[in-house]
Amino acid sequence: MIDDFLLRALLAGMGLMLAAGPLGVFVIWRRMAYVGDATSHAAILGVALALATSLPVIVGTVFIAATMALLVAGLSNRGRATDTVLGVLAHSALALGLVAVALIPGARIDLSAYLFGDILAVSWRDLILVWGGAFLVLGLLVWRWHALLTTTVSGELAVASGLNPRREGLILTLSLALVVAVSLKIVGALLVAAMLIVPAASARAFSRSPEAMAAVAVGFGWLAVAGGLGASLRFDTPAGPTIVAAAAILFAASLGLPRQKP
Amino acid sequence: MHLIEARGIEIRHGSQTVLSGVDMAIDRGEIVTVLGPNGSGKSSLVRALVGAMPVARGRIIRRDGLRIGYVPQRILIDPVLPLTVRRFLSLPDRVSDDxxxxxxDRTGVGDLRSRQMSDLSGGQLQRVLLARALIGRPDILILDEPTQGLDQLGEAAFYRLLEDLRSASGTAVLLVSHDLHVVMSASDRVICLNGHICCEGTPQIVSEAPEYRALFGTGTAGTLALYRHDHNHSHDDGHGHGHSHDHTHSHDHANGHDHADGNAGHRHTHAAGRVPAKEDAGT
Incomplete structure (x- = not known):
């Protein structure tokens, strides 16, 4: 019989990956890795905002993460967003967030919980939030799947087919903000981007179609969550980073396998 | 009614005006070529026509329910995106296997259907893009430099296909090109572009227009220069490009030869541009 807290942790991680898998493949197809970084780092600023205004943390993080995601996406649309600008935004957002949290009088929070997550402390209420957010994002992605894929392949072809690449991009951006917000508690701001990118990257070698890649990314994510949780118990290591480390090991293993040939 | 019509359109990139005062229209069954030196606004014009680029002034009128088959100048498919040719054809709308x-089959790449898009060569990709454009039974095909990456045989087959489409189903074709010799044989009408419409008419009329000669050189001299370059290009890349190609495109109408040279240099730039893309595809 597995412990209650462990079950919750497992379910939380699996719920997160349900959204992070399909979203992650878009992040790597569209080379939005830095957008993921900037958005997740900005989430700390969202925590500060929520504390300052006594709003629920999830509201603050969704708000700030969405603002950041829109800002970064807006810059990339104009073709001005060099790696440099994105890097500056990502790191400043994190630093500002940490400074802001420290400035709030009376706030006594365990920042490391937001930076690295605390999946073992996930409550049933958190679980509902995670699965709710994940289903919302998954629903959005499934609904717009063909349009998103067309836009990713070529913006010009998408426009010629009557699609609006900007709108599709916005859907991804907002999904990203939502995933970041719900996963803050699980893996933390610093590791969210990793759970988006690493399982998706591992999935490439096993996929011949976009849909398969999204599904395989979810599978790898689940493996990483289960393996990481197990290892963190066994070796008494922090759960969030151990999950990401497990994902990284899976990625390294996927590199060793021969690439799927046509 | 015209299939598609541009009325007094102006296109800007930032503060720079790329095209101004362009009026044009395409009717059913016409093959029209837009010709112009590098940076003359050809691609901007077709992008505006398909709606992929906003116009700063004027308007574009498409017939109600107009089906456009569009082949962009190039698309880059990242190898990290697994996508077979067959799946690509079903984007965004599912199409039947038949x-x-x-x-x-019509574009001669029937054997590539289960290949990955990122593994295709430039010419194969071009044919797949054309196949995708044909599937929607378009009223008009809009093709931006469609023959780049095709070999001589492929190019000839390509233009035969366009002819067939036109005669079989009345499909209109708008081509962007700087392949002078092909344009002359395959088009009903040529529009010569250089920031505005310089001249327009049948290939015969256009080739004798002074505006055209100013852009592309007089008579056979200009055409031959391009021909020769084409051959050079396919066989010994890198050689023969050393002489002074004018990449600045100063729009010096008085000296047509510079432009012809500049244009030829442009072909080379394109070819070179694909190489890093391919290397990228390998990583």
Whole structure:
């Protein structure tokens, strides 16, 4: 019989990956890795905002993460967003967030919980939030799947087919903000981007179609969550980073396998 | 009514005006070529026509329910995106296997249907893009430099296909090109572009227009220069490009030869541009 807290942790991680898998493949197809970084780092600023205004943390993080995601996406649309600008935004957002949290009088929070997550402390209420957010994002992605894929392949072809690449991009951006917000508690701001990118990257070698890649990314994510949780118990290591480390090991293993040939 | 019409359109990139005062229209069954030196606004014009680029002034009128088959100048498919040719054809709208097979066969790439898009060569990709454009039974095909990456045989087959489409189903074709010799034989009408419409008419009329000669050189001299370059290009890349190609495109109408040279240099730039893309695809 597995412990209650462990079950919750497992379910939380699996719920997160349900959204992070399909979203992650878009992040790597569209080379939005830095957008993921900037958005997740900005989430700390969202925590500060929520504390300052006594709003629920999830509201603050969704708000700030969405603002950041829109800002970064807006810059990339104009073709001005060099790696440099994105890097500056990502790191400043994190630093500002940490400074802001420290400035709030009376706030006594365990920042490391937001930076690295605390999946073992996930409550049933958190679980509902995670699965709710994940289903919302998954629903959005499934609904717009063909349009998103067309836009990713070529913006010009998408426009010629009557699609609006900007709108599709916005859907991804907002999904990203939502995933970041719900996963803050699980893996933390610093590791969210990793759970988006690493399982998706591992999935490439096993996929011949976009849909398969999204599904395989979810599978790898689940493996990483289960393996990481197990290892963190066994070796008494922090759960969030151990999950990401497990994902990284899976990625390294996927590199060793021969690439799927046509 | 015209299939598609541009009325007094102006296109800007930032503060720079790329095109101004362009009026043009295309009717059913016409093959029209837009010709112009590098940076003359050809691609901007077709992008505006398909709606992929906003116009700063004027308007574009498409017939109600107009189906456009569009082949962009190039698309780059990252190898990290697994996508077979067959799946690509079903984006964004699912197409039947029969329709997909038929379209691929028509463009001569029926055997590529289960290949990954990122593994295709430039010419193969071009044919797949054309197949995708054909599937929707378009009223008009809009093709931006469609023959780049095709070999001589492929190019000839390509233009025969366009002819067939036109005679079989009355499909209109708008081509962007700087392949002078092909344009002359395959088009009903040529529009010569250089920031505005310089001249327009049948290939015969245009080739004798002074505006055209100013852009592309007089008579056979200009055409031959391009011909020669084409051959050079395919056989010994890198050689023969050392002489002074004018990449600045100063729009010096008085000296047509510079432009012809500049244009030829442009072909080379394109070819070179694909190489890093391919290397990228390998990583």
């Amino acid at each position: 329709a997909a097979t038929d379209a691929l």
